[in-house]
Amino acid sequence: MFNKRLIELAGKNMKYVYLQVMCKVLILVFHIVLSFTLVNLIKAISDYDVGFGFAFLCLVIIDISLNILMLSFRYQNYFAFKTNSQIKWLLREKIYQKLLSLGSSFRGTIASSSLMQLAIEGVDQLETYFGAYLPQLFYSVLAPLILFAVMAFVNIKVAAILLIFVPLIPISIVLVQKIAKRIMNKYFGIYLELGNHFHDYLLGLNTLKINGAEQIYLKKADEEAENFRKITMRVLIMQLNSVSVMDIMAYGGSAAGLIIALLEFKNGTLDLYGCLLFILLSAEFFLPMRLLGSYFHIAMNGISASEKIFNFLDLEVDEKGNKTLIKNQAIDIELDGVSYSYNNDITTLKNISFSLPQSKMVALVGRSGCGKSTIASILSGRINNYQGSIKIQNKELRTIADKDLHAHVNLLCCNSFIFKGTVRDNLKMAADLDDSVLIKALEVANLADLDLDYQINDGATNLSGGQKQRLAFARSLLFDSEIYLFDECASNIDIESETLILNQIKQLAKHKTILMIAHRLSSVKDCDYIYFMHEGKIVEEGTHDYLMSLNGYYAKMYRTQDNLERLVK
Numbered sequence: 001m002f003n004k005r006l007i008e009l010a011g012k013n014m015k016y017v018y019l020q021v022m023c024k025v026l027i028l029v030f031h032i033v034l035s036f037t038l039v040n041l042i043k044a045i046s047d048y049d050v051g052f053g054f055a056f057l058c059l060v061i062i063d064i065s066l067n068i069l070m071l072s073f074r075y076q077n078y079f080a081f082k083t084n085s086q087i088k089w090l091l092r093e094k095i096y097q098k099l100l101s102l103g104s105s106f107r108g109t110i111a112s113s114s115l116m117q118l119a120i121e122g123v124d125q126l127e128t129y130f131g132a133y134l135p136q137l138f139y140s141v142l143a144p145l146i147l148f149a150v151m152a153f154v155n156i157k158v159a160a161i162l163l164i165f166v167p168l169i170p171i172s173i174v175l176v177q178k179i180a181k182r183i184m185n186k187y188f189g190i191y192l193e194l195g196n197h198f199h200d201y202l203l204g205l206n207t208l209k210i211n212g213a214e215q216i217y218l219k220k221a222d223e224e225a226e227n228f229r230k231i232t233m234r235v236l237i238m239q240l241n242s243v244s245v246m247d248i249m250a251y252g253g254s255a256a257g258l259i260i261a262l263l264e265f266k267n268g269t270l271d272l273y274g275c276l277l278f279i280l281l282s283a284e285f286f287l288p289m290r291l292l293g294s295y296f297h298i299a300m301n302g303i304s305a306s307e308k309i310f311n312f313l314d315l316e317v318d319e320k321g322n323k324t325l326i327k328n329q330a331i332d333i334e335l336d337g338v339s340y341s342y343n344n345d346i347t348t349l350k351n352i353s354f355s356l357p358q359s360k361m362v363a364l365v366g367r368s369g370c371g372k373s374t375i376a377s378i379l380s381g382r383i384n385n386y387q388g389s390i391k392i393q394n395k396e397l398r399t400i401a402d403k404d405l406h407a408h409v410n411l412l413c414c415n416s417f418i419f420k421g422t423v424r425d426n427l428k429m430a431a432d433l434d435d436s437v438l439i440k441a442l443e444v445a446n447l448a449d450l451d452l453d454y455q456i457n458d459g460a461t462n463l464s465g466g467q468k469q470r471l472a473f474a475r476s477l478l479f480d481s482e483i484y485l486f487d488e489c490a491s492n493i494d495i496e497s498e499t500l501i502l503n504q505i506k507q508l509a510k511h512k513t514i515l516m517i518a519h520r521l522s523s524v525k526d527c528d529y530i531y532f533m534h535e536g537k538i539v540e541e542g543t544h545d546y547l548m549s550l551n552g553y554y555a556k557m558y559r560t561q562d563n564l565e566r567l568v569k
Helices: 004-046 052-108 112-151 156-165 168-203 205-210 214-267 272-313 372-379 402-408 423-428 435-444 465-479 495-508 544-550 553-568
Strands: 333-340 349-356 360-366 387-392 409-413 483-487 513-518 529-534 537-542
Touching: 004 052, 004 112, 004 272, 052 112, 052 272, 112 156, 112 168, 112 272, 156 214, 156 272, 168 205, 168 214, 168 272, 205 214, 214 272, 333 372, 349 360, 349 372, 349 513, 349 537, 360 372, 360 553, 372 409, 372 483, 372 513, 402 409, 409 465, 423 435, 423 465, 435 465, 465 495, 483 495, 495 513, 529 544, 529 553, 537 544, 537 553, 544 553
Parallel strands: 360 513, 360 529, 409 483, 483 513
Antiparallel strands: 333 349, 333 387, 529 537
């Protein structure tokens, strides 16, 4: 199991693997020295021929050997740590760089939960491969040859028999690998799928509870967990069976060597002390290969994970152009025949055409699921594989560099993320400005009572939904982009705050390109132009008064919402 691409990826970090092998060889050499020293000391004691100088020399050799063994073990662990830390850092850096190259549209190619599993647990699985398996692989080849070269001077026949039995272990490993590879690939695939679904169930738990569907998905989760348990048991059975086979090979070979050594002693071709030396060292012929077999099963997880990681790293990146948007120049957006589908069965957008002129406040409205947020995702670069034409400053969206697009387009959603830290930290992510400017932005967002040094918890659990929305709005204002896409930005907030935010958006519309996406129609009635979407198409367009006069989709939805609000009041 020698993965060429992983070795090439390690590059200069392979030196730490070789240093581990050197430490292992050093441990073996001084183990042999200790064994020879002890046997010679026993021989001298049994012959009553122990001089002070000889005994002192043996004790010095034993003391030096033990110290070198201790240092070798210590540095072996140190080099293993260096290997693991460097390789994991390198892989995670490559995953991160790949994410940057894919841009915000990466969600179309891999689920966020799968990506997390690959970047965290998947990379961690390679720790055993580089830190234990690979050094042991090289050492397992060297150790029997070194032992044979030394023990051949004691008795070449016994040494040769021990050496012949050694390849039986890797042969059993190769046979097991053919079965193990299929099982491990299936195991890791089921593991990723289970993680994806668990993540989805967890995020949608509130919705499931509201709709009374939690028991249905609980049953599905149980079935998936049971499938994962079964494949895990198959992996364990395979590992236990292979371990049993390797133990038979290792201890059987060691026993065969000892039996031959005893027969040689009986025939007089090997003395008692040579026989004792084989007893002390025969196991060392097989232990490296036996340990390699143990690491093999753990390393298989790493190899399966690495294949998934390389599949992600090999994803094709849609090459976008390098055109840039010109600062301080009118930015108009034109959509012409834009269509998009998340899968082949359902088309979300159907031949959408409309314009977003600068210094106008344009609204996109309609019922949930009609495709409003999809248009915002396309305009912000989160979705690339759309059909049709979108022009910004007469430049096709596909030809605009991602970095430049993100510098000019500001998307504010109803669930914008608030980071753990102070209010100041969150605001300065948009722009590194003086506190006076930050305070003014908070005032505009009706958050004047929120101190800049106020500490926000992980997930912003110590802020209300409205406070989170208004803080995201304040941060969005500080970013000062040319294009603002407001996707339900006035949801989860009180009427007073909504009025303040809508007034601020009107001020922005005097010199910015604004697209307002809303479900609540009363928040967009003052917009310069309104497009109403239905089932992926624009079915009505015009001002609020004109759309009300049509008595169509827009008018019916507006009156329904108005009646409900009156009823609540």
